Amino acid sequence: MNLRNIAIIAHVDHGKTTLVDQLFRQSGTFRENQRIEERAMDSNDLEKERGITILAKPTSIEWEGTRINIVDTPGHADFGGEVERILSMVDGVILLVDSSEGAMPQTKFVTGKALALGLRPIVVVNKVDRPDQRIQEVLDEVFDLFVSLDASDEQLDFPVLYASGRNGYASEDPDRREGTLTPLFQKIVDHVPPPALDVDAPFTFLVTLLDRDNFLGRVLTGRVNSGTVKVNQPIHALDMDGKVIETGRASKIMTFQGLERVPTDEARAGDIISLAGLTVATVSNTIADTSVTEAIQAQPIDPPTLSMRFAVNDSPMAGREGSKVTSRMIRDRLFREAESNVAIKVTESSDRDSYEVAGRGELQLGVLIETMRREGFELGISRPRVLFREDESGKRTEPYETVIIDVDEEHSGSVVEKMNLRKAEMTDMRPSGGGKTRITFSAPSRGMIGYHGEFLSDTRGTGIMNRLFEKYGPHKGVIEGRKNGVLISNGAGEAQAYALGPLEDRGILFVGHGEALYEGMIIGENAKTEDLEVNPMKAKQLTNFRASGGKDDAVRLTPPKKMTLEQAIAYIDDDEMVEVTPKTIRLRKRFLDPNERKRMKRSAEAA
DSSP states (O other): OEEEEEEEEEOTTSSHHHHHHHHHHHHTOSOTTOOOOSSTTOOSHHHHHHTSOOSOEEEEEEETTEEEEEEEOOSSGGGHHHHHHHGGGOSEEEEEEETTTBSOHHHHHHHHHHHHTTOEEEEEEEOTTOTTOOHHHHHHHHHHHHHHTTOOHHHHSOOEEEEETTTTEEESSTTOOOOOSHHHHHHHHHHSOOOOOOSSSOOEEEEEEEEEETTTEEEEEEEEEESEEETTOEEEEEOTTSOEEEEEEOOEEEEEEBTEEEEESEEETTOEEEEEOOSSOOTTOEEEETTOOOOOOOOOOOOOOEEEEEEEOOSTTTTSSOSBOSHHHHHHHHHHHHHHOTTOEEEEOTTSSEEEEEESOHHHHHHHHHHHHHTTBOEEEEOOEEOOEEOTTSOEEEEEEEEEEEEEGGGHHHHHHHHHHTTOEEEEEEEEETTEEEEEEEEEHHHHTTHHHHHHHHTTTOOEEEEEEEEEEEOOOOOOOOOSOEEEESSOEEOOHHHHHHHGGGEEESOOTTOEEOTTEEEEEESSSSOEEEOTTOOOOOOSSOOTTSSOOOOOOOOOOOOOHHHHHHHOOTTEEEEEOSSOEEEEESSOSHHHHHHHHHHHHHO
């Protein structure tokens, strides 16, 4: 059978997973009456809830005698580690761009990786039926992007299709608004070369994805690089230096068919397969015939730029809601994550009760925390901090990001002002149609921590911000953090409406009547700059005197501000933590005892 291996790359929300749904339907992968969910490739709960792709996943369809292996990739740069690995499995890429938004920063990140590997792209302009489409300008942007990424002449001569993934048509005519995806299938077969690999050489296979199965154990996924592998064939795993780390047998070989893994007896060079039978081998290891001694070189992965401290939950309410609370359980889970996700690095602290977890961005680490929380873990999370480096001359450098902001013209002034306060430099500003302005900044990552919530408030929820790691540049000095102080509970008990009423004049409350509190817990934001300890548990004294007017005044409270996990992580300061349990997210001071807080503050000022 003819074989084609392709990856689909696109920015978040440009319609990549919806297009894959239509490819499934029109290739006959699903039966006519088969009930399938929308965005079938977004298989885990978090992907469905957030509407984004987090994990790279292979799938396969058959079209007129040609087998097409498709790898769906995440569109967000925080999950770029997934993308960098899987590009070594494919021979071509489909670049999907929105007909209105055009080439966005995350598109640039993945496309740069694909072009550097020599992959030839097919450009699909999606959502051509949008009323605000600007097809020609978007194509010019894509061409300029390819030129800026040093694409070869062959790569610059890319074919273009105009499509609507939701409505299931593609065409070479930009004005067409009906049809099927046949032109896209044909273009994949004609433009993407079949795998040029040696079937007669000994079997080799580079592991690019790792997951676990309750029955099969470790399941290693990747592309067969050379030769043939059969069930029960003796194999061994090599590390990057060619050292044997494990020997075993290929107990099960599976290929992809639609959304399912299907067992097979044999796989040949070029096939994307999952392999079971080894217990130690992991991502970037080479699985090979026992006669092979040389490892396949894996693609280098960009280093992490941000880290957070994951600690054992030591609050007075620890252990009430979660089932996994010990440092050993947290340690095992984090090291297991680092093994399958090569973009994450875990370091154990000297006190053995906390772990430094480094990753690509707040979203990637936020997804990890949310996943652990749903598994029953309780954690204490610190404020994110960037990872500094030193250049050749010994000067301190920090990560910078390219920040592209689409905002209504009326809000552009306040956005530019806030970005300047965060030491960002504006590199471009242009109208993007529909009364919106597109502003591009080069900003230190440190200044962007915690800005997104403020940005949404400043733009009345209409602004769109996209960020992408740019480079390590000179250290920008002190960047002003959160201006407001917080309201801190001075004791343990239940919050009372009688006490919370007057506290509303002090600022914004995060807790409501009847919520359990403890000493050192943050219950609100102070309107002033300093922290304030308050008593939110004070109840009204009961007497046998009636209130004047015949009835007591009922306390009417404003609903408290409830933060999501990402908002909480972005909000906290260096001396604060987020307490994460399966049911609750609380903010707290790192040191709960007020005397200890004062002592630590004095020693920090003295230093």
